[in-house]
Amino acid sequence: MSRLVIRDGEPLDAGATGAILGQSVRDHRWMPQLYSEAENIAHLGRLIDLGWVRVAVDGVIRGFLAREGAYVHALYVARGARGSGIGRRLIEDAMAQVDQLELHTFEANAGARRFYLRMGFIEAERSDGARNDEGLPDIRYVWQAGRDATRARGERTGASA
Incomplete structure (x- = not known):
């Protein structure tokens, strides 16, 4: 490449x-x-x-x-390029242009769900799929510039408790 x-x-x-x-x-x-x-x-x-x-x-x-x-x-x-950081590069490009991003992904798409959480998105809403063409349950994620991604994922930020 x-x-x-x-x-x-x-x-x-x-x-x-x-x-x-x-x-x-x-x-x-x-x-x-x-x-x-x-x-x-x-x-x-x-x-x-x-x-x-x-x-x-x-x-x-x-x-x-x-x-x-x-x-x-x-x-x-693309199939042969998944897992190589291209999705991250594309999301980071979008993040550099706006202060907030919003998107939906299907509940069944576990890989995408993990990816968006790693990128600092938080889950904002779930639906039964009645509002999308596919009729599949989905999740709305939101990213806000400046929000601590670790806290957004619910991870510990300090030393041991």
Whole structure:
């Protein structure tokens, strides 16, 4: 891999980002596949046109984050690049631009839940999934700049008790 760069999404990135989204859905067996590959690409094209997408590139697109103001609509990393710090780089890029972030992740996505807690997000609300397209229970997480991430996770901050 060459040097990883985080940059704004461009119209020609819709194919790669749509493919990453589709592959992630297929990789999570609990996730219903509601949209075709073509629909995923068209959807990402619209988000790119709105200026919401940042991509992680090292010669090829390894992941992307779609954000509207403080709300993170999507964060996906390509199958072969998961666990390599790309998601962290994308979230840190978003954190550098705003004082607060909010997002939802599915309750079944244990890896994402651990990731957001490590990044300093706190759980704000749970729902039964009635408000999302997939109908899956989800959790709303919030991150606030300046909040002590250790306290946000509920970990001890002092010496032994």
